[in-house]
Amino acid sequence: MSKYEFPVTRTATxxxxxxxxxxxxxxxxxxHMFRIDYTEGKxxxxxxxxxxxxIEMDPAAAVLHYGQSVFEGLxxxxxxxxxxxxxxxxxxxxRTRNSNKxxxxxxxxxxxxxxxxxxxxxxxxxxxxxxxxxxxxxxxVIFGTxxxxxxxxxxQYTFLxxxxxxxxxxxxxxxxxxxxxxxxYARSVQGGTGFAKISGNYAPGLVSQxxxxxxxxxxxxxxxxxxxxxxxxxxxxxxxxxxxxEVWTASLELGTILPGxxxxxxxxxxxxxxxxxxxxxxxxxxxxxxWEAGRLKEVFATGTAAVISPVGEFFWEDKHxxxxxxxxxxxxxxxxxxxxxxxxxxxxxxxxxxxxxxx
Numbered sequence: 001m002s003k004y005e006f007p008v009t010r011t012a013t014x015x016x017x018x019x020x021x022x023x024x025x026x027x028x029x030x031x032h033m034f035r036i037d038y039t040e041g042k043x044x045x046x047x048x049x050x051x052x053x054x055i056e057m058d059p060a061a062a063v064l065h066y067g068q069s070v071f072e073g074l075x076x077x078x079x080x081x082x083x084x085x086x087x088x089x090x091x092x093x094x095r096t097r098n099s100n101k102x103x104x105x106x107x108x109x110x111x112x113x114x115x116x117x118x119x120x121x122x123x124x125x126x127x128x129x130x131x132x133x134x135x136x137x138x139x140x141v142i143f144g145t146x147x148x149x150x151x152x153x154x155x156q157y158t159f160l161x162x163x164x165x166x167x168x169x170x171x172x173x174x175x176x177x178x179x180x181x182x183x184x185y186a187r188s189v190q191g192g193t194g195f196a197k198i199s200g201n202y203a204p205g206l207v208s209q210x211x212x213x214x215x216x217x218x219x220x221x222x223x224x225x226x227x228x229x230x231x232x233x234x235x236x237x238x239x240x241x242x243x244x245x246e247v248w249t250a251s252l253e254l255g256t257i258l259p260g261x262x263x264x265x266x267x268x269x270x271x272x273x274x275x276x277x278x279x280x281x282x283x284x285x286x287x288x289x290x291w292e293a294g295r296l297k298e299v300f301a302t303g304t305a306a307v308i309s310p311v312g313e314f315f316w317e318d319k320h321x322x323x324x325x326x327x328x329x330x331x332x333x334x335x336x337x338x339x340x341x342x343x344x345x346x347x348x349x350x351x352x353x354x355x356x357x358x359x
Contacts, residue, residue, distance in 0.1 A: 006034070027164070035158065049119055069200070099197050142160075169307070181284060185205075197258060235303075246276045251279045300335070312327070
């Protein structure tokens with residue numbers, strides 16, 4: 001039994017549900033949202049469910065000038081028996097605490113985070129779509145709201161959970177992506193904020209994304225910020241490379257890589273299936289050499305939105321690499337099928353990853 005109880009104020013103007021066949025991602029928002037505020041000396045207070053609506057903010061709010069903001073992303077799934085399942089929300093709660101610490105935002109208890117997410121989903125349970133491949137995307141966000149000018153942590157914050165029904169990431173089926181290897185800009189550096197899920201990590205990457213799209217690519221492979229040679233992430237996802245009988249992924253130890261929840265789940269499954277997973281530091285030159293030698297079997301990225309995103313091509317400097325003949329690899333497909341089935345309650349959850357939202 002949770003120690004948290006949140007009053008609910010229902011909207012007087014509920015919105016029409018969107019067409020489940022044309023949801024896309026982030027296009028529609030549910031009728032309600034969760035809100036709780038923080039005041040120095042009082043802590044987190046007045047948690048409640050309220051109608052989804054614009055929020056009033058002072059022009060001098062800390063987040064607008066100094067960027068004190070963190071967020072998370074997770075999903076709620078409709079099982080065939082009608083239950084609503086969350087996937088590893090405790091991991092999102094733990095990562096939020098780490099992000100808050102890095103950004104000098106007050107700590108938020110893991111139980112409060114998870115119960116806030118559950119309360120939000122419960123309020124709009126009829127918005128969780130049932131069609132295969134769909135889900136209710138959840139976006140918790142915390143930001144400084146105190147009105148002042150000066151470089152210091154804010155004394156007031158707001159924590160929201162907003163929700164968006166989302167369609168299948170792969171409309172028409174999963175297909176391999178084309179990746180541009182960025183050697184000009186960097187996503188993060190040692191001692192920076194790469195390990196935290198902060199809002200400020202994303203806008204600087206847009207210029208590289210535009211470069212990639214101009215070259216006909218879908219996403220960017222980030223290299224390290226110091227030497228531009230060590231592999232880090234693909235877009236906003238963690239990258240995996242199957243070389244001979246090993247699976248390589250960048251290590252978290254330098255603090256430049258986001259500790260993805262899907263990443264951790266993929267590693268757990270791969271090890272459970274007997275694969276030798278190497279979390280280590282390696283260069284893209286090593287990846288290229290393995291590809292040239294015929295040792296690079298497949299590449300995929302992991303993340304909340306796509307779950308598994310297979311890579312079919314790399315464009316690195318003047319080199320063009322086709323991976324696994326440009327088709328989906330066996331490991332990529334197995335991971336996608338298995339994880340998706342667990343998330344929707346269609347497969348055994350031997351690791352205890354799913355959490356039911358009691359209605």
